[in-house]
Amino acid sequence: MLKITDTDLPNIIELKNVTQVYGKTDNPILENVNFLVENKPAQGQFVVILGASGCGKSTLLRFIAGLQKPSSGEVLILNKPVRQSGIRAGMVFQQYSSLPWLTVLENVELGLDFQGVESKERRRRAMEMIELVGLAGHENKYAVYPTLSGGQLQRIAIARSLIASPEILLMDEPFGALDINTRLQMQDMLEDVWLKFQPTIIFVTHDIEEAVYLGDDIYIMAANPGRFVHHVSVDLPFNRDREVKHSAHFNELVRKVEDKMIEVAEMSRKN
Ligand SMILES: Nc1ncnc2c1ncn2[C@@H]1O[C@H](COP(=O)(O)OP(=O)(O)OP(=O)(O)O)[C@@H](O)[C@H]1O
Numbered sequence: 001m002l003k004i005t006d007t008d009l010p011n012i013i014e015l016k017n018v019t020q021v022y023g024k025t026d027n028p029i030l031e032n033v034n035f036l037v038e039n040k041p042a043q044g045q046f047v048v049i050l051g052a053s054g055c056g057k058s059t060l061l062r063f064i065a066g067l068q069k070p071s072s073g074e075v076l077i078l079n080k081p082v083r084q085s086g087i088r089a090g091m092v093f094q095q096y097s098s099l100p101w102l103t104v105l106e107n108v109e110l111g112l113d114f115q116g117v118e119s120k121e122r123r124r125r126a127m128e129m130i131e132l133v134g135l136a137g138h139e140n141k142y143a144v145y146p147t148l149s150g151g152q153l154q155r156i157a158i159a160r161s162l163i164a165s166p167e168i169l170l171m172d173e174p175f176g177a178l179d180i181n182t183r184l185q186m187q188d189m190l191e192d193v194w195l196k197f198q199p200t201i202i203f204v205t206h207d208i209e210e211a212v213y214l215g216d217d218i219y220i221m222a223a224n225p226g227r228f229v230h231h232v233s234v235d236l237p238f239n240r241d242r243e244v245k246h247s248a249h250f251n252e253l254v255r256k257v258e259d260k261m262i263e264v265a266e267m268s269r270k271n
């Protein structure tokens with residue numbers, strides 16, 4: 001079980017003894033999950049979650065987004081129950097989640113719809129965001145495959161989640177379905193976005209290199225039942241570019257995480 005260290009810093013995301021049971025069974029998907037992300041002053045944080053398929057990662061993100069309540073336990077944002085926190089959390093789902101009957105521009109503007117932003121200003125900010133995610137020139141196309149590629153549809157979802165400047169950004173395998181070049185481009189785009197807005201990002205992936213490249217903190221989950229079992233602190237420079245992947249330390253970290261993943265897979269089988 002992972003030991004949680006709670007320092008004097010404010011707690012931005014906190015899960016306390018969270019258990020989830022689906023249906024009529026005695027086997028919880030998640031059992032007594034404890035998790036803490038502290039709010040470091042003047043910097044966002046990039047937290048990565050790794051864990052086997054089905055261990056409950058997407059379920060955890062839905063709790064933090066306030067889309068679902070756990071069977072038991074507490075989910076706190078800045079020490080308040082998630083729906084009372086007043087914090088803006090954006091979510092990029094595992095499946096593409098753009099609305100195909102709207103254009104790219106309308107999809108991105110939707111991210112501001114509930115904030116009462118005046119339409120001209122909404123358009124201006126949406127165009128700025130479209131530019132940032134590399135979709136300029138596509139703004140009037142419908143957000144539908146194959147008019148736009150899978151990678152482009154995912155950029156729309158990212159732009160929509162970013163436009164409201166969320167304090168917390170939840171990203172569920174956002175680059176999982178992309179080809180390798182698009183994936184690398186998106187990683188660097190996200191790195192830029194993160195430096196610019198500094199939200200707290202909780203990012204789920206199955207790709208260890210991606211985890212080490214993007215993350216400051218990596219948390220590894222075991223399955224059956226799902227819970228956090230390891231934390232790896234990524235002590236690489238704050239502002240990274242792809243060169244860092246050639247460094248010995250980067251590769252050491254990848255190996256370290258890989259070894260822990262293998263150990264955790266064994267552990268999950270035994271239970
Ligand atoms: N609404 C639901 N009703 C019943 N079972 C569910 C529900 N949502 C999730 N589950 C089950 O809970 C388990 C965890 O699901 P979850 O989607 O959180 O896993 P995950 O870690 O995100 O997996 P993956 O890496 O494949 O995306 C799975 O066995 C899934 O079938």
Ligand SMILES: [Mg+2]
Binds near residue numbers: 057059
């Ligand atoms: Mg999932």
